[in-house]
Amino acid sequence: MSSPDVLTNLARRHDCDKGTAHSYTRHYHKYFAPYRDRPINFLEIGIGGYGDPHAGGSSLKVWRDYFPLANIAALDFFDKSPHAADRITIFQGDQSDPGILHRMNEQCGPFDIILDDGSHENTHVIRSFEVLFPLLRPGGLYVIEDIQTAYWPGLGGAAPSDNDTSTSVGFFKSLVDGLNYKEIPRKGYVPTYYDENILSMTFAHNLIFIEKDSNQEESNLLRDFDFPAGFEHYSKPRG
Ligand SMILES: C[S@@+](CC[C@H](N)C(=O)[O-])C[C@H]1O[C@@H](n2cnc3c(N)ncnc32)[C@H](O)[C@@H]1O
Numbered sequence: 001m002s003s004p005d006v007l008t009n010l011a012r013r014h015d016c017d018k019g020t021a022h023s024y025t026r027h028y029h030k031y032f033a034p035y036r037d038r039p040i041n042f043l044e045i046g047i048g049g050y051g052d053p054h055a056g057g058s059s060l061k062v063w064r065d066y067f068p069l070a071n072i073a074a075l076d077f078f079d080k081s082p083h084a085a086d087r088i089t090i091f092q093g094d095q096s097d098p099g100i101l102h103r104m105n106e107q108c109g110p111f112d113i114i115l116d117d118g119s120h121e122n123t124h125v126i127r128s129f130e131v132l133f134p135l136l137r138p139g140g141l142y143v144i145e146d147i148q149t150a151y152w153p154g155l156g157g158a159a160p161s162d163n164d165t166s167t168s169v170g171f172f173k174s175l176v177d178g179l180n181y182k183e184i185p186r187k188g189y190v191p192t193y194y195d196e197n198i199l200s201m202t203f204a205h206n207l208i209f210i211e212k213d214s215n216q217e218e219s220n221l222l223r224d225f226d227f228p229a230g231f232e233h234y235s236k237p238r239g
Pocket residue numbers: 016017018044045046047048049050051056057058059060075076077078093094095096117118119124
């Protein structure tokens with residue numbers, strides 16, 4: 001794999017804070033490099049520049065150059081139509097509105113990579129994921145940026161907790177046990193869509209990566225372990 005400098009330099013060239021104020025590009029290169037030379041569909045929520053139609057768009061230029069074969073779709077709450085270009089399709093709408101998310105998917109999907117760099121409001125982050133993750137192509141990646149807002153009350157965040165799923169970090173933490181749902185002894189458990197379709201989750205500084213693929217593998221250790229009396233493995237009840 002090439003150096004993350006490739007992406008960091010592109011971010012600098014296009015004045016994108018993903019490689020300057022933040023060091024996201026080193027993580028992004030690690031995850032995105034395998035998709036670089038493929039004709040992927042990439043969606044970014046949040047174009048930048050807020051109410052000025054001509055402002056923002058730095059990251060779109062970065063993705064256009066980093067993924068030379070990709071088609072890039074992007075959503076912003078404000079009119080960002082001046083940023084439309086070859087391989088770049090612009091949508092206007094609210095990321096918490098399932099209607100626009102479905103329309104983008106119909107017009108430009110299914111997406112291989114979805115990156116949420118929009119409002120960073122906790123309810124929006126969770127709502128967009130709930131709508132878009134099932135539409136993401138298997139083998140794809142869902143990325144959420146600036147999840148430090150999970151701790152900021154002004155954007156619907158709260159102090160860290162193991163049981164509060166109203167914040168973005170709390171919501172994704174609640175999905176971690178699902179990675180191992182096959183091996184958790186409990187009676188009559190019906191796996192969720194997330195249990196069966198999240199292959200991995202990575203939490204990094206201010207970032208979460210969720211890899212989508214079938215999560216059906218069973219541990220070979222199951223054969224050797226006795227489950228506590230009264231419990232059963234969900235897919236292989238013991239007689
Ligand atoms: C941090 S900027 C995006 C920066 C851009 N991705 C970049 O790296 O160059 C966030 C953008 O999200 C947009 N935004 C805010 N609330 C939104 C919402 N509810 N739905 C869609 N976009 C929203 C803002 O207008 C702003 O332009």
